[in-house]
Amino acid sequence: MLATFSVAVSRRTLILIAGALALCAIAVTTGLLFVRAYARDYAVAALKTQFASDVSMGSLELSVFPSVRATGTDLTLKFGGRSDLPPLIAIQRFTVSGSFAGLLRYPRHVGRVELTGLQIHVPPPDQRSGAKNPRKIALVVDEVVADGAVLEIMPQDPKKDALKFEMRRLTLTSASTNNPVTFHAELINATPPGLIHSDGKFGPWAAEAPGDTPVSGQYTFRNANLGVFKGIKGTLASDGRYDGQLARIEVQGTTDVPDFALTQVEHPMHLRATFAATVDGTNGDTDLHPVKAVLGKSAFEVSGTVERGAVAHGKEIDLSAKAANASLQDFLRLAVKGDPPPMTGAFSFNSKIKIPPGNTTVIAKLDLDGQFHASGVKFTDAGVQEKIAGLSHRAQGDPKDHDPDVTASLAGKFLLHNATMDLPRLAFELPGAHVDLDGHYGLATGMIDFKGTARLDATVSQMTTGIKSVLLKPVDRLFRHDGAGTLLPIAVSGTRDSPSFRLDIGQLTREK
Numbered sequence: 001m002l003a004t005f006s007v008a009v010s011r012r013t014l015i016l017i018a019g020a021l022a023l024c025a026i027a028v029t030t031g032l033l034f035v036r037a038y039a040r041d042y043a044v045a046a047l048k049t050q051f052a053s054d055v056s057m058g059s060l061e062l063s064v065f066p067s068v069r070a071t072g073t074d075l076t077l078k079f080g081g082r083s084d085l086p087p088l089i090a091i092q093r094f095t096v097s098g099s100f101a102g103l104l105r106y107p108r109h110v111g112r113v114e115l116t117g118l119q120i121h122v123p124p125p126d127q128r129s130g131a132k133n134p135r136k137i138a139l140v141v142d143e144v145v146a147d148g149a150v151l152e153i154m155p156q157d158p159k160k161d162a163l164k165f166e167m168r169r170l171t172l173t174s175a176s177t178n179n180p181v182t183f184h185a186e187l188i189n190a191t192p193p194g195l196i197h198s199d200g201k202f203g204p205w206a207a208e209a210p211g212d213t214p215v216s217g218q219y220t221f222r223n224a225n226l227g228v229f230k231g232i233k234g235t236l237a238s239d240g241r242y243d244g245q246l247a248r249i250e251v252q253g254t255t256d257v258p259d260f261a262l263t264q265v266e267h268p269m270h271l272r273a274t275f276a277a278t279v280d281g282t283n284g285d286t287d288l289h290p291v292k293a294v295l296g297k298s299a300f301e302v303s304g305t306v307e308r309g310a311v312a313h314g315k316e317i318d319l320s321a322k323a324a325n326a327s328l329q330d331f332l333r334l335a336v337k338g339d340p341p342p343m344t345g346a347f348s349f350n351s352k353i354k355i356p357p358g359n360t361t362v363i364a365k366l367d368l369d370g371q372f373h374a375s376g377v378k379f380t381d382a383g384v385q386e387k388i389a390g391l392s393h394r395a396q397g398d399p400k401d402h403d404p405d406v407t408a409s410l411a412g413k414f415l416l417h418n419a420t421m422d423l424p425r426l427a428f429e430l431p432g433a434h435v436d437l438d439g440h441y442g443l444a445t446g447m448i449d450f451k452g453t454a455r456l457d458a459t460v461s462q463m464t465t466g467i468k469s470v471l472l473k474p475v476d477r478l479f480r481h482d483g484a485g486t487l488l489p490i491a492v493s494g495t496r497d498s499p500s501f502r503l504d505i506g507q508l509t510r511e512k
Contacts, residue, residue, distance in 0.1 A: 046139075050177060052207040053077040053088050068103060070096040079123050079210070086154070088210065092117025107138030107176075118149040118170075124156045125211045125247045125282045144172035144181075153211065153246055153281035160284040160307070168195070178204055180214065192236060194224035200242075211247030211281055218242075219253075226257065231361030234260040234271070247281035260295075262334060262363060264444060269334050271295050288319070295334065298326035298347070317355040321370075324348050328374050335443070336496070342384075345377035345407070351414075361419075363443055368416035377408040388430065395432030397458035397485075399465055406430060419444045426450070432457045437492065446496040456486040 040060050047055045058074030072094050079088035093116040098109065149170045153163040169186035180201040187196040200217015224236040240253020253275060260271035273293040279286050290303035304319035325346055332341035351370025358365045379385040382404075389406040393399060412426040421441045428435040439450030456463070460479050461472040463486070481487035494500040 047075075047077060050207065051077050051079075051088060051205070053079050054081040068096075068098050079127070082123075082127070085123050085127070086121035086152070087119070088121060088123065090117070090119045090121075091115050107140050110139065110141045111143070113141050113144045113175075115144065115146040115149070118146040120149070120151045121162075122151070122153045122210045122213075122246050122281070124154045125209065126156055128209055139177050141175040142173070144175050146170045146172070153284075155284040156282045157284075163279065163281050163284050166190075172202075176204075180204060183217075189221065189224065192224040192226050192228050194221055194236075196221045211245060213246050214244075215246055215249065216241075216243040226260070229362055230359070231263055231363045232261065233263055234258075234268070240275075242279075249279040249281070251275075251277045251279060260334075263361070264363065265335060265337050267333050267337075267339070269296050269330070296327065296330035298323065298330040300326060300349075302353075304353075315357055317353075319353040319355075320351065321353055322348075322350040328377065329380075337446075338497075340380045342381065342496075343374075343377050343379055345374045347374045348372065364419045366416060366419075368414060371413050372411065374410040375407075377410055378406075392430040392432050394463035395430065395456040395458055395486075397432075397462035399463055416443075423450070426452075435490070437490075439492070441496070448492055448494055448496060448499055450492040452490060454486075454488040454490050455482075455484040456488070457484075459485045 040057065043060075044055045044057060047053070054077070056074070056076045056078075057072055060070065060072040063069045073092065075089070075091040075094060076087045077089040079085055095114040096110055096112075098111045103109070146167070147169050149167045151165040151167070155162060166188045167185045168188050169184070171184045172181045173183075175181045180203045183198075183200060183202050185196075185198045187198060189196055196219050198217050198219040200215065202215050203213060206212040218241045219239070221236070221238040224238075226232055226234040226236055234257040236255055236257045238253055238255040240251055242249050242251045244250045255273045255275070257271040259268040261268045271293065273291050275288060275291040277286050277288050284307070286306045288303050288306070290301045293300055293302060300321060300323035302319055302321045304317075306317055306319075307315050325348060328343055328345040328347035329341040331347060332343060333339070336342060349370055349372040351368050351372075354367035354369075355362070356365050356367065379388060385406075386402075386404050388408065389404040390399075390402070392406045392408075393401040393403070409429045410427070411429075412423050415422040415424070419442065421443060423440065424438050426437040426439075428437065434455045435452060436455075437450040437452035439448070439452075441448055459476040461469045461476050464472060476486075479486040479488065491502050492499055493502075
């Protein structure tokens, strides 16, 4: 009997316990459903207020033990409710973890947020949300991890490319809705390929006009292979700082290429530069003002605007370059085969630069239009320098002088197109001689084709001695012209390694 009673009591106790547990389970489940619904509504309302956007969310799972954890999918924020613009923010999956104590304190505190598939599309600067001083949610997140995030700043002109940053790694620390966020990012640079490391500050977020959101920091860029651009090679490194707003960022920095070379020439030169630029999110362009570069020991400047996507998508680039007192041998060493460079001297130039699109070498598609001047020019080949000096002495009527220490000057206009340099007004001056030429030079082929005149101070007979001088006196009148002691029509042809100089007697006859 006692055993039967005990069994009955045990059964009733178990039933009561089971019922109580069921009631607790129902209560907890109901509570979790209520909390989840509240959390979802609160999150959507908070994001809508914070970012002045319409918010939609896919699934949301919430757990509260042993810590608070929320996981959701397909979170989308549409700027100002606009469906004609890409989403301001789109997140494939997010995870939020923290504690009850952190969520109950003020400001609310979250330990960690993980974002997968984060994309931010900053709208064009003329687009406003209409939100005036939106209420800020008091929230602090210790760490936000958003590896693989993409930031795009949409240009005002829809025909322009967006300013795009692809971040392989992105970590935000001490993220707050009311203060700037500290970030560390690794950005993938497509062309030239390489990895950029950047640390800085971002925010606070400008809800009415996201492009006005402040950003500042510093970056390093290493081991960028310039060989992706056909016709040149070298390894680039760059360091710099930036400051401004998402729609307009001012950048200052340096670049260094210790082994810059043209692939057809293979003469590595040290190329370095200091630059200031404006990255303009309103049109997607980068304004250079200006780049101060040094090739070898020669300083020059480059300025202009590079349209967004020009390098990556083969758009035309228009720039200008100038140098006041550079070294002729530095530029010749870069551009001409053989060592040492054929000439030395001081060099200045001013040129427009156009790089059209096309899948060919830089030299083949580079267009130049400018002027140059070289002074104190000497030829590094002793034989050539001796001949030039001899020409100068004879042109002055002193054929016995054999001093090779003679300098020349070069000046003229140049036009480069399809790897052919046209020199329509090339002036070559020596003491006693002035040579005017018109022709072209093939950078890739080395072919030379020039015609022109050489004006010499001395007459033909004065350029020699002895019986030759006497015999040549009768022909002096044939070569005198326009006040020159001797005017010689000349032609230069052949190649840069084996030039051929000749008198154009046919032209002389025609002129007479």
